[in-house]
Amino acid sequence: MPDAETQRKLIEILRILSESTDEMGARKIAEEMNRRGYNLGERAVRYHLRMLDERGFTRKHGYLGRVLTATGEEELNQALVTDRIGFVSTRIKEIELMITYDPATNTGDVAVNICYIPKDRFEEALKTIKSVIAAGYAISPKIKIADEGEEILENDVPPGSVAFASTCSITLDGVLLKYGIPVNLKYGGILRVQDGQVRRFTDVIDYSGTSINPMSVFTSRKMTSVNQVIETGTGGVLANVREIPIAAVDKAQQLMDQMKAAEFLGVVSRCEPVRPLLGVPIELGKCGIVEYSGINPFAAFGELGIKTRILPLAAVMNIRDLKKLE
Template structure:
């Protein structure tokens, strides 16, 4: 049996190939693997591709690259479900550890989501995002063309990086505050005030990022919120020790001065924050999701592919919409 670590890498390579509308070469796969937290060079990628070819999961097209076979698609649907239950939270925790943004010095890396839209839709997408920025994390974004050396962008697409709310977990940890990502969910908002979570998924009980699941379901109503003050948005909840609430509040104030916001609620001792359960001795912090600005784009019928909690990026290189 193949080593479990190799199996994980094989599955991730198959995902990358499956997500492309054309054959993909080893260099592009290696670049995208780095975006997803794997440090694999082209030579190592070619080794893994040979294994996939031998199993009949991928097909080689000369020097153009590989495509996934029907057998590979079936394998991708069923592969490593139990293993992936831990993989989502493990990957998030790795990015949390690598976050080093300093709100006082206003420099460092933040976690970002990466979304892709057609080039022809970019201007309209940017306009819609500007209107929904109050329900996101930051007005700053990274924009990448298909020849970018920083992230992989499919042909005919534009990549858009938005600050991910899990960045807060990394900054809290960096300042000595133990933090645990708990839930992602759909939050009901009435008269521009957060009311209650309508649905929750635990980060430790899913093989797919909870925010991505709700995006795929098209569960939001950010448009309604912008028009009437009432609707639903994506949000997540994390927990910290009650004794750390004062320090956490100060950090959120400092982050606000860096155009990093999105704090919706902080529980002190009720055991419940906007309907999400909080363990005894802990406080819950609810923050809007960084991809809400992309959710409204989807609500307008524009095709968007989003990878929440994708990679880390220097916040200083991101520009205001």
């Protein structure tokens, strides 16, 4: 009998298949599971699909595709599935605890986002990600690139594709926690930039009340204008807001200065006890930190019409595996 966590994953896969109008393969299911807060690579999804096949809940259809059976539909209707509201926050906390990065030595594991693009758009994408990093709207100049047939975080890069891994802003939260500073990632949103100056948030989503990562919402709806900001100085970029206790400001600032020295450059504001901060509320007794999102380079891809498959907060990766773009 599968444990409770495996049961939740199996039911969620059944839910995904029931919501689809066509058969789905492991890659598409893995992408949707990630959007819903479950960190499963393609290999893990294939393992779970075999379990569902054995129980008669799914069956193969087409080339490596799966569909839901009548038995699977009945199982889904009867299953008690926990509401996903707030699950993204739980996933964030898990990743934060996995981060081992030490800014003083520039070693350890950082959180990363993954993006797959068509290989024939690689040169354009590479030029774009360089411009986003140079303009300061990414987290770090260090990325990882995996070609078709190679593996990235236990996922095979499909034929005709290239994968990018970028540093995720959650790395800062993991570092703060490691040094005993409580941190709460509050909002993700669109940050308005005008004439090169940060103004305010125009749209935000509270992480505690969503079942889908806010960065996925804003990129899928094409609400960013990262390239426009780089070219004209005006537009909207992705950013996050986190809160820490006012009593921890000095230590937090010291850590952020160390991260800046190690080329973590995405922090917009220092620890600000301002309420509201750039248009969003900050809890009494707390101060806010605004940081650009590591998804900004990938949002810029989409703005250019490059087909993207983005996996926010995919996993952790050793900082040594990320290379600085020259």
